[in-house]
Structures are given as structure tokens and as C-alpha cells.
Amino acid sequence: MTAQTAYIVLNTGDVLTGKYLGKPQTVEGEVVFNTSMMGYQEVMTDPSYQGQLVTLTYPLIGNYGINESIGESVAYGASALIIQTPCLHPDHPTSTTSLLDYVTKKQMPVIYDIDTRHLTKLIRKHGNVFGKITPTADDHVQLTQVQTGxxxxxxxxxxxxxxxxxxxxxxxxxxxxxxxxxxxxxxxxxxxxxxxxxxxxxxxxxxxxxxxxxxxxxxxxxxxxxxxxxxxxxxxxxxxxxxxxxxxxxxxxxxxxxxxxxxxxxxxxxxxxxxxxxxxxxxxxxxxxxxxxxxxxxxxxxxxxxxxxxxxxxxxxxxxxxxxxxxxxxxxxxxxxxxxxxxxxxxxxxxxxxxxxxxxx
Structure with a gap:
């Protein structure tokens, strides 16, 4: 799979390099982390994550695929997903599609090949971190507080x-x-x-x-x-x-x-x-x-x-x-x-x- 380079530009001054899973997009928001070992689909569709770029600390995401009947919301959820390793060939009896096909259909920004352990440590160190996912390394973060409305x-x-x-x-x-x-x-x-x-x-x-x-x-x-x-x-x-x-x-x-x-x-x-x-x-x-x-x-x-x-x-x-x-x-x-x-x-x-x-x- 050939993927375009993606960058996470943080308001801490740090820049992390990864790859886009699906179509390259630019999105900005609060950068947070989730420590669950499963439930990536629920995170992606939970409206409470609206406006947030969610880092999943578990290293392999997509291994049991997507079951579109169990989403928390049809239209809302995390503004982007940040992961280490995507599984492109899921294996589960209830899976109806793959992570790649799902995010492509939903046009949801997902980036991978990120050292999520390092990113989580940055969030824990600085607190209240905001960032931008972008194909341009020299981009700048505009957000400095939780979005309103x-x-x-x-x-x-x-x-x-x-x-x-x-x-x-x-x-x-x-x-x-x-x-x-x-x-x-x-x-x-x-x-x-x-x-x-x-x-x-x-x-x-x-x-x-x-x-x-x-x-x-x-x-x-x-x-x-x-x-x-x-x-x-x-x-x-x-x-x-x-x-x-x-x-x-x-x-x-x-x-x-x-x-x-x-x-x-x-x-x-x-x-x-x-x-x-x-x-x-x-x-x-x-x-x-x-x-x-x-x-x-x-x-x-x-x-x-x-x-x-x-x-x-x-x-x-x-x-x-x-x-x-x-x-x-x-x-x-x-x-x-x-x-x-x-x-x-x-x-x-x-x-x-x-x-x-x-x-x-």
C-alpha cells in the first residue's frame, strides 16, 4: 500500500511524521489518547469525541474489522484517529468491512506509523495539547482551547x-x-x-x-x-x-x-x-x-x-x-x-x- 506522508503538528512545537490511511486531509483539534485495548469503532463514532484527534495507545487497530451495526452514531465522532499499525485484513465473524474501507467511505482522517507511545507521553507531559494533521510539515496550529458550539x-x-x-x-x-x-x-x-x-x-x-x-x-x-x-x-x-x-x-x-x-x-x-x-x-x-x-x-x-x-x-x-x-x-x-x-x-x-x-x- 502506497500512502502519502502525514504530519501531526502540535502546539508544543513537536512534529510527528506518519502516513495517511485513505485520502489525505487536514484537520485540527485537541489531541487526546485512549488506552482501551478494543473498541476503536465505538471511539470513531462516539459524539463525545467530536472536535478531537484521538490517539489509540493499543498498537494494532482494525484486526477485528468493522461491524457497521454497532456504531454509536451515524454522523458524529472523533475528528481523526491516530494509530501505530493498521490491520488491512481483519478476521472476525461479525466484520462487515475493513478499517481502510470504512474510513474511506466515511472520509475520516486516519494516520498511522505514528509512535503513539511517544505521542501519549507528550500529552501527559504538557497537558491540554492541540494539534493539526496535515500533509505539510511547516503548518501551524491555530486552536488553543476546546472548541465551542x-x-x-x-x-x-x-x-x-x-x-x-x-x-x-x-x-x-x-x-x-x-x-x-x-x-x-x-x-x-x-x-x-x-x-x-x-x-x-x-x-x-x-x-x-x-x-x-x-x-x-x-x-x-x-x-x-x-x-x-x-x-x-x-x-x-x-x-x-x-x-x-x-x-x-x-x-x-x-x-x-x-x-x-x-x-x-x-x-x-x-x-x-x-x-x-x-x-x-x-x-x-x-x-x-x-x-x-x-x-x-x-x-x-x-x-x-x-x-x-x-x-x-x-x-x-x-x-x-x-x-x-x-x-x-x-x-x-x-x-x-x-x-x-x-x-x-x-x-x-x-x-x-x-x-x-x-x-x-
């Missing part, structure tokens, strides 16, 4: 419903900040109706659609980019049993007066240990975020901390002291895994069944 670009434009459509079916509303399809699938396993709503949906709209509980989804970018939505988030969560995941967790915290802060290089991968505060039980979790709820201000908020990150002590979960409002920083739907925390979504649905009251009745 990402959530409106990935959210649905109108409500979309899935699952049970009967009048007596439990109805869960999902506020879409860039939700993964696997979150919808995890809810549907509980035999409920799910409706995905635009990111700026109001309490009145949810009442009109007669939802019983609300899930605030994951999504890309800085949570403070959605500061104008915080009053609505608070009003919704004060009305319906509510659960937040990742960005949704951060927005719930902000809406009740907490603060958020950016991590030096984020948590991205399927091997992040999280401890339940009450039981000290540790589970391995799937994570993808660059921001966290800051410890400063938690004591004055109506929340108690429910989960902590074992590695750095950052807040991984919150529970409201008076309302049926809970949230986690990690991804309990766990695609591509691990599946240790999948019970959390089931528990939320059960909580809505037992304690949720249709406020519009």
Missing part, C-alpha cells in the same frame, strides 16, 4: 422515540448532548419507551411528552459552554427522577452551584478504577472526558459524593440529598466495556418505576 452540532433536531409505544409503558426521556446509541440500547433492555430530545428541551416539552424520568447524556466540549441551559437542567431535575452521564453529570452539578475544571489530559479508556464511597467496592469503568466536577464547592451543594476515581481521587459520581437525582462521570452503558457498572442504568429505571410520579397527571 459542539453540542448543538451533534444533538438531535427533534424528538425521536424508541421501544415500547403503549400508553402504560414507562417513558424515559434522554436529553441529547451527544448521546451514544448504547445508552439507548441499555435503557431499552428494561422494556421501556425512550424518547431522545434536543439539548435545549424544556420541562414543559417533557411534560407534554409525558415522560416519567430523564437521563442527561454524555457529549463533547466544555460544560460551561452550555451555561445558558443550566436553569432548565435544574428545573427538569427538580421535577423528574433524573440521572446524568459524563457531560450530563457535569451539567447537573453546575446547575446546583458546583464547579467544573479541566483535567491535564483527561480520562479516556476502559480501565479506570472507580470506588463506591459507601461500600468501598471498586469497579473498572469506561471513561471519556476532559472535565470533572471540582471538589471545591461540593460541601455547600445539595449533593453527596457517591463515587471517586481510585487513581487521582477525582469525583466520579453524585447523589442529591433530597431529590431523585444521581449522576456518574463514567459510562455505565459500557460499550465497548468493561461491563462492571451496567447495573447502574438498570437501577435508575427501577427507581423511576418505584418512585417516579407523572407530574402532569
Amino acid at each position: 459542539l453540542v448543538p452540532s451533534v444533538s438531535v433536531r427533534k424528538p425521536i422515540s424508541f421501544g415500547e409505544q403503549t400508553e402504560d409503558a414507562l417513558h424515559i426521556g434522554v436529553i441529547d448532548y451527544g448521546q451514544k446509541q448504547s445508552i439507548i440500547n441499555a435503557l431499552l433492555k428494561n422494556d421501556v419507551k425512550v424518547t431522545v430530545f434536543p439539548y435545549d428541551t424544556t420541562k414543559q416539552t417533557l411534560e407534554h411528552h409525558e415522560v416519567d424520568g430523564v437521563l442527561f447524556s454524555n457529549g463533547p466540549g466544555d460544560p460551561m459552554d452550555l451555561v445558558d441551559q443550566l436553569p432548565s437542567v435544574k428545573e427538569i431535575s427538580a421535577t423528574f427522577p433524573s440521572f446524568g452521564i459524563c457531560l450530563g453529570h457535569q451539567l447537573l452539578a453546575l446547575s446546583y452551584g458546583c464547579k467544573t475544571e479541566k483535567l491535564p489530559y483527561g480520562h479516556r479508556g476502559g480501565n479506570h478504577p472507580v470506588k463506591a464511597v459507601k461500600t468501598n467496592q471498586v469497579t473498572m469503568t469506561s471513561q471519556n472526558h476532559g472535565f470533572v466536577v471540582a471538589e471545591d464547592g461540593i460541601c455547600d451543594s445539595p449533593f453527596e459524593v457517591s463515587y471517586l476515581n481510585v487513581n487521582d481521587g477525582s469525583i466520579e459520581g453524585l447523589k442529591h440529598k433530597d431529590l431523585l437525582v444521581q449522576s456518574v462521570q463514567f459510562h455505565p452503558e459500557a460499550n465497548p466495556g468493561p461491563w462492571d457498572s451496567t447495573y447502574i442504568i438498570d437501577e435508575f429505571v427501577q427507581l423511576v418505576k418505584e418512585k417516579g410520579v407523572r407530574v402532569y397527571a
